[in-house]
Amino acid sequence: MASVRDFVHFNAKSDAELLRKAMKGIGTDEDTILMLLTSRSNRQRQEIKAAFKKAHGKDLVKELKSELGGKLEDLIVALMSPPASYDANELHKAIKGAGTEDSVLIEILASRTPEQMKEIIKVYKKDHGGKLEKDIMGDTSGHYQRMLVILLQANREEGVDEAKVEKDAKELYAAGEEKFGTDEDKFINILGNRSVEHLRKVFDAYKKIAGCDIEESIKDECTGNLEGILLAVVKCVKSVPAYFAELLHDSMCRAGTDDETLIRVMVSRSEIDMVDIRAHFKRMYQQPLYTTIQEDTGGDYEKALCYLCGGKD
Template sequence: MASKGTVKPSLNFNATSDAELLYKAMKGLGTNEDAILELLTARSNTQRQDIDKAYKTLFGKDLIKDLKGELGGKFETLVVALMTPPLAYDVTSLRNAIKGAGTDEKVLVEILASRTPQQVKEIIAAYRKEYDDNLEEDVAGDTSGHFKRLLVILLQANRQSGIQQDKITSDAEALFKAGEEKFGTDEQSFVTILGNRSAEHLREVFNVYMKISGYEMEESIKRETSGGLRDLLLAVVKCARSVPVYFAETLYYAMKGAGTDDNTLIRVMATRCEVDLMDVRKEFRRLFACSLHSMIKGDTGGDYRKALLLLCGGDDA
């Protein structure tokens, strides 16, 4: 299957010469930021890990530490994200989201709603190995109510596979009864059904739900729920429909309006550039009548912008 990423492995890759090039870019007075960003955005994450090892072997120094010492601000944050293996990056992001001051619900929602059950299992195992802590317990201790319940269900990574024909109509009816048909909302039904069924099954349920209620699932969730639970339910529904559409919308709203949510912009660009950013770009263009490239260009600056545009990999104007 062809990769839907914008960043591909470099064909004539040599970790030693790349490590030497980065060393030269940081040695002496001034830093050659262009050399750094052009090289790192043109290598896959696996290749960057090889460069990291070669750098340590050649110079006895930690490449990420050196990069942090030479770079600054958002550009530094982006480069560190690119230098971190994807699984470790998810694990660190989740840890920071629950262990910092307050809870960064946005990070919990984005990662746990969009990753596959297998990826969630790997995250849980890596989290335990890295911190000697239980991710489910940490998340549960930092959240509450139905929001917590749905996160815990997603952390079980036990979604039923395939489409269960006998349950499509009953699931759609249960969701209708839990929301639109009653005064108040039975959030537990939303949590149980949306948290446990496969994406393919849920797409069928949404079609039947539309026929029964006259509403799209997302419309009902917006009316029937609020706060973190609403954000998480919407993310689960959107990811069941299309993960690239979910990330196209996430990127758009990270840049729209006053001020840019750089943490989200960096996280999504770094984690999707080798996965499905070509598809995200296509959906972005279809949904918002402008290209991802043009929005990044108008919303960021300096080396940070240059690096993001290279990761974006082209303009769909």
């Protein structure tokens, strides 16, 4: 369930005027900006952007950038980007900088739906002039690269093949725990191609055969980025909201805050499943997400994140 939905009495023109007033003259009314933009859906924010340009001949995002600073600016600019453009841009940044931000590739490719993935690929080509698959292949290698490419196809099988559940579980066991060395290809093929419903049953069967969760076996058998992508896929198969609850916890509860991950998750999930993420977060860490954000951030940035969180429970 989403924490941010369409604002009921929406008027793009009057919202554009409110934002202009908040940015006009000396000083900026950050409160108005963040309260307004965190309570409108992304679709509505795009309409406000268009109304602002029509009325004032200026790009709203550029105006916001010139008025805001630091992490609040990063958060508000992220909110103003359409979801597929935002994901495409995050992937582009992760690939094109010095070195590769593998955690970003893993997070986005493991968690997006096939429909979202297809849209991201399309927008990536339009916005960045290249093929996402080619760019990812140029920056990664080995089994890790193979898994990423399979996920990019966004073409999982459908439904549950009961006859294959036990067979897949046995093959995963034989590919890892049962042998010396690991048959990574078997893990990649099964985890990358079977449907989510099918994999849930495979994981149950695997636990009976191996006497442990599949995550434990992946940690024992794989290392580095391959371990990272396989674990993320397994976690998302089990529960996407629980996966994001863990990411949010890790972004705030280690030494120093990982604001890039914190912003990306809060922005990209606010209109999808933030309420479910909140529930998982509280159950997993015995503290509300809202409270953790308050303890770990500050100022207008904290306020905006708390608005996106959508509740104190």
